[in-house]
Amino acid sequence: MTTSPSSPGAAPTDGPSVRIGALVPLSRPGWADAGRHLLAGLETAVHEVNGAGGIAGRPLELVVRDTAADPEKAAAAVDELFRLGVAALAGEYHSVVARAAAARADALGLPFLCSSAVLDALTEQPTDWVARLAPAQSRGWRLYADFLLDAGHSRIAVATQPSVYWASGTRILRDHLAPRGGTVVEVDMSTLAPMDVCDELVRHRATALLLLVGHPEPAVPVVRAVRHDERLAELLIGAPAGQPELPEWASLLGDDGTAIPFLRYLPEPLGPLGARVATTLRERLGEPPSFVAFEGYDTITVLADVLRSHGTDRARIAASWPHVAVEGTRGKIRFSRVPGIDVWQWAWPPLQVVDRDPAEPGRFRILRTG
Known part of the structure; x- marks a missing residue:
């Protein structure tokens, strides 16, 4: 081509x-x-x-x-x-x-x-x-963990699938949150249906759920289930890997896909x-x-x-x-050369934590920069 x-x-x-x-x-x-x-x-x-x-x-x-x-x-x-x-x-x-x-x-x-x-x-x-x-994932996801703590979230659930990438993200979050009083509970999406995820969130008294899963499956059905569960009305949904960035997210989820913070790399x-x-x-x-x-x-x-x-x-x-x-x-x-990174690295691109504005889903709100 x-x-x-x-x-x-x-x-x-x-x-x-x-x-x-x-x-x-x-x-x-x-x-x-x-x-x-x-x-x-x-x-x-x-x-x-x-x-x-x-x-x-x-x-x-x-x-x-x-x-x-x-x-x-x-x-x-x-x-x-x-x-x-x-x-x-x-x-x-x-x-x-x-x-x-x-x-x-x-x-x-x-x-x-x-x-x-x-x-x-x-x-x-x-x-x-x-x-x-x-x-590097560690830089962006640590910024995201700081955003969660500053927003008052210390009981974090992560919906995960088997992957080196998702396992690495979970480890980064746990290592960064634990010294600051935060906890991370894993919810294995290879064994649970979306409604079962809701039950697990209630059981663990989580205040935030992070989607460490593929898009559109199972991320989209999990978001729909959580958004329509009255027990989880105050729960924050997050997606540090950036699933809400692209228009397909908004077209599939509409208003349910707003107010879900994610990482992007723009000034x-x-x-x-x-x-x-x-x-x-x-x-x-x-x-x-x-x-x-x-x-x-x-x-x-x-x-x-x-x-x-x-x-x-x-x-x-x-x-x-x-x-x-x-x-x-x-x-x-x-x-x-950045410590812990074995390739030549641009240190560093600009970082943002953003979400889609519930009042205007096509607009992004910048919640934190780093």
Whole structure:
């Protein structure tokens, strides 16, 4: 799959293309809406790069592979893209999938700029081949835990499914809340129906329920059950992983999907570049862009800068991570070594805790920043 042709009057591009492999969840059980926004950001930036003359006169091309939230499928795609000669990898939204892709990229010696996945342990050992734009899960989820405590919630229930990502999130919350008097009770969604979840919340006297589960199933039916249980009228529902960010959430849940705080990675307000890109992304998507779309755009912006400065040799690209200094849609992007993180990390993107306004579900209220 390639991007759109350059706009009329743009600087010409010729010669063989410079290819970037793009890993994106575009089909179920992946979160296809997130994949669509991520791809829109990637494609928009590639279009702009080519409109400005490409990479030393050569067009930039995306070679897109659908990961469908499947780690094995992602690893196989990395092997294929390596054989196709891509200069680097970009993208991926799901943390567990990105971890599989990062491991394979590291083994092959293929630079990978991960756009959206937040799992702290993106690789099992330090690597120079992988860099990441999204903040580490521990940073965002600790901010979210502080938000809960400040809002008066110390008895937290988490609806979970088996996953390294959800287990990591539960551990971060428990470790951060416990010294401050907070407790975390796990509600296993692999054995309970939504109405059973309501009974468990009442039994544990929880004041907040966090959705550490997939979207739309079982997140949507759990929200509906809780919202319509009179015993839980005062319960806060939260979704730190960001399920309410995309329009599908609002279309499925309506008013039931409002006032559910989640994390997103945007500044307030956007700067001039971010505002311009937001307009372009809205036109491409036909709806307001999520932070995931900005992550996609910034990924290509960084890779294009690296390719112009260091060429297409894979080893030189990987060696360039500590020298990156690129203006992205959400601030200046630089990579460094962060304690506990084994990849080159942008430290740090802006963080917000937001929710959908009950009075206007299409509007987001900023509840906390960090």
